[in-house]
Structure formats: C-alpha cells, structure tokens
Amino acid sequence: MTGMQDRIAAKLRAALAPEQVNVIDDSHLHAGHAGARPGxxxxxxxxxxxxRFTGLNRVARHRLVNEALAEELAGPVHALVIRAKAPDE
Structure with missing residues (x-):
C-alpha cells in the first residue's frame, strides 16, 4: 500500500469501524487526465x-465516507470511487 492508501484506510477504520476495507490506487489508469499527479x-x-451503512441508501453511505475523508478530498485525492455495503449485503 502507498502512504495515501494507508491514510485513507486508517481514517475509514477510525470513523466507520468497518468489517472490511480495501483501498485501491487507480492513479496509473488516469495518467495524463485531469487531476492526475506525476507521483x-x-x-x-x-x-x-x-x-454503519445498515438501513442507509447509497447517497447517505457515500456521504459518511466523504465526511471521513474530507481533508484528503480537499487536497491530494482528485477522484474516489466508493463501493459501500452493509454486512448483510
């Protein structure tokens, strides 16, 4: 994992106590696109x-993730794909 992957995972663990969290760096797929950084x-x-996602719709789930990662989304992270599920899904 990269430094930012670890940071994202740690923040999500602290905020949402997930049973599972996987952070994938897709930056190499966006080289040359808007927001892509050389590193x-x-x-x-x-x-x-x-x-925490039980009973919440997709928008509410994404909102929780976005709130936990507000600092990263305001700066170094340009794009985030979120796949958020409750344990029974």
Missing amino acids: GESHFTVEIVSS
Whole structure:
C-alpha cells in the first residue's frame, strides 16, 4: 500500500469501524487526465463493509465516507470511487 492508501484506510477504520476495507490506487489508469499527479496517489477506489451503512441508501453511505475523508478530498485525492455495503449485503 502507498502512504495515501494507508491514510485513507486508517481514517475509514477510525470513523466507520468497518468489517472490511480495501483501498485501491487507480492513479496509473488516469495518467495524463485531469487531476492526475506525476507521483500518483490521486485516484482511488474504496470497497468498504460496515454496519454503519445498515438501513442507509447509497447517497447517505457515500456521504459518511466523504465526511471521513474530507481533508484528503480537499487536497491530494482528485477522484474516489466508493463501493459501500452493509454486512448483510
């Protein structure tokens, strides 16, 4: 994992106590695109399973993830794909 991957995973663990969290650096797929940085660490996919998502719709789940990662999304992270599920899904 890269430094930003670790940072994202740690923040999500602290905020949402997930049963599972996987952070994938997709930056290499976006080289030359808007927001891509030469060193990467700008585009990520987050796959997360948390009981905090139970009963919430997709928008509410994404909002929780975005709130936990507000600092990263305001700066070094240009794009984030979120796959958020409750444990029973």
